[in-house]
Amino acid sequence: MxxxxxxxxxxxxxxxxxxxxxxxxxxxxxxxxxxxxxxPVRTVGAGHSFTPLVHTDGVLLNLDGFQGIEEVDAFTHEVLFRAGTRLWQVPALLKPFHLALENMGDIDRQSIAGAISTGTHGTGLKFTGLSAAVTGVQIMLADGSHMRASSQENPELFEASRLG
Ligand SMILES: Cc1cc2nc3c(=O)[nH]c(=O)nc-3n(C[C@H](O)[C@H](O)[C@H](O)COP(=O)(O)OP(=O)(O)OC[C@H]3O[C@@H](n4cnc5c(N)ncnc54)[C@H](O)[C@@H]3O)c2cc1C
Structure with missing residues (x-):
């Protein structure tokens, strides 16, 4: 087991x-x-949440094998990351594109999807949490199909996705 x-x-x-x-x-x-x-299915990032968010007797999905960048838009500076990417990997992944995150928490072991989903934040009154920087997501639904969501496309799903 x-x-x-x-x-x-x-x-x-x-x-x-x-x-x-x-x-x-x-x-x-x-x-x-x-x-x-x-x-039932749950997805785990780094397992850094203190509460039983990913507790299940069903299927647990671990996306450690699904990391890195999918797309970079050099004009808008929007980057599509694979969900299992860890925060500590982000600076090196962005560096070749001369991009960086605006802020980072004191711990950087979290997955980008877990950190976004829980509203993880860094420090400083003038900075938002990571989820506020999200402009769009690609979501896999329970039946295995996938869809896009942003403020223009499926906006309710977008808001629920970027802060679960
Ligand atoms: C030592 C320590 C220091 C911390 N420091 C900070 C801090 O400075 N600032 C702060 O805000 N928080 C902090 N936290 C809290 C932590 O950042 C959050 O709990 C965050 O969720 C952890 O991300 P994770 O990848 O471990 O997600 P998990 O705990 O594994 O999962 C969190 C949630 O995200 C969902 N999820 C994960 N991956 C996916 C996916 N691919 N698709 C859909 N849903 C997904 C899970 O199902 C779950 O609901 C800290 C925690 C620890 C243990």
Whole structure:
């Protein structure tokens, strides 16, 4: 049986499976498989949340194999990151494009998706949390299909995604 423990060891779970998709196609396949088996699905980033957000006896998805940059828009400076990218990786990934995050928390081990989803913030009254910098997302739905969301496209889904 698989065991999940969060970073602070305040949460322990025994998921039926821990799947590690490395591509959008694999992610979709795992979701379709879980749906066919009527298994609930949770996604874990770095497991730094103190609360049981990713506690499940169903399927736990770990996106450590899905990291890095997908697209860079040199004109708008918008960058599409894969969800499993860790915050500590972001500066080196952005450097070749002469870009940087405006702010960072004191701990940088979190995944970009986990940090955005929970409203993770750095310090300083004049800076927003990471989720405020998000201009769009690509979301995989429970049936394995995916869609885009931004303030112009599926705006309700966009707001729910950038701060869960
Ligand atoms: C030592 C320590 C220091 C911290 N410092 C700070 C700080 O300075 N500032 C601050 O604001 N917070 C801080 N935190 C809190 C931490 O940043 C948040 O708990 C954050 O969620 C952790 O990101 P994670 O990748 O570990 O996400 P997880 O804890 O693994 O997951 C968090 C949530 O995101 C969801 N999620 C993860 N990946 C995906 C995905 N690919 N798609 C959809 N949903 C997803 C999960 O299902 C879950 O609901 C700290 C925590 C620790 C343990």
């Amino acid at each position: 698989s065991t999940f423990k969060n970073f602070a060891r305040t949460v322990r779970a025994h998921p039926a499976a821990i799947n590690r998709p490395r591509s959008v196609t694999e992610l979709s396949q795992y979701l379709q498989q879980a749906a066919a088996r009527h298994q």
